[in-house]
Amino acid sequence: MGDAVPSLHVVPSDAExxxxxxxxxxxxxxxxxxYINFQNQSILVALRHVAYDESIFLKARPLPCAxxxxxxxxxxxxxxxxxxxxxxxxxxxxxxxxxxxxVNPEPVTIDDCGFALMLPPACREFQKRSIRRHLxxxxxxxxxxxxxxxxxxxxxYTPVSLRxxxxxxx
Numbered sequence: 001m002g003d004a005v006p007s008l009h010v011v012p013s014d015a016e017x018x019x020x021x022x023x024x025x026x027x028x029x030x031x032x033x034x035y036i037n038f039q040n041q042s043i044l045v046a047l048r049h050v051a052y053d054e055s056i057f058l059k060a061r062p063l064p065c066a067x068x069x070x071x072x073x074x075x076x077x078x079x080x081x082x083x084x085x086x087x088x089x090x091x092x093x094x095x096x097x098x099x100x101x102x103v104n105p106e107p108v109t110i111d112d113c114g115f116a117l118m119l120p121p122a123c124r125e126f127q128k129r130s131i132r133r134h135l136x137x138x139x140x141x142x143x144x145x146x147x148x149x150x151x152x153x154x155x156x157y158t159p160v161s162l163r164x165x166x167x168x169x170x
Contacts, residue, residue: 021124024101026068029123032094032101033062033070042075043094045115047087055090056083060114070105073114081112089115097132101125133158141166 036043042059049055058080060072074080089110092103102124105117139154141164152166 021102021126023122024125026119026121026123029094029101029103029119030065030067032096033065036094037062037064043072043092045072045092046090047083048090049087051086056087057093058083065119068119069108070117070119071114072117074112084110084112089117092117097134099125099127133163 033043040061042061044057045060046055046057058077059075061075063071063073065071077083089107092101092105094101094103103120104123105119108116108118110116133156135156136154141150141152141154141162143150143152143164150164150166152164155163155165157163
């Protein structure tokens with residue numbers, strides 16, 4: 001299953017505490033989720049392993065939301081059914097480039113097609129970056145430093161920086 005799930009990212013369990021950050025109302029959260037749905041974007045779902053202290057993030061698409069209940073569909077993830085046997089829902093991470101929301105809803109149902117959650121009355125908003133990052137798709141890049149050539153693709157950029165993912169050759 002190792003290479004069958006390349007889109008998963010293992011993250012340390014000492015993520016930022018939800019006790020910090022700014023409190024945001026459910027109505028603001030619902031507006032943000034509906035905007036994400038309208039833009040055909042996704043949110044991140046943190047799942048925690050039942051036996052080990054590790055988390056993974058999977059992408060999901062929120063459906064239109066009118067109040068307390070949120071329904072989402074999973075983006076395509078290989079071996080999702082097997083993952084859901086070992087991992088349990090932990091929280092939602094909703095990013096907009098500069099800020100992100102950490103939401104701790106109550107799971108109603110979770111299966112390999114999607115999930116339903118009951119949204120809390122409030123969630124926490126954190127400042128992520130002072131400059132918004134813009135995602136890039138399909139832009140190839142080459143960097144050279146000290147005689148090493150790096151081939152890759154532009155992941156995202158700001159007016160003062162860029163991030164490239166790729167390989168290197170001598």
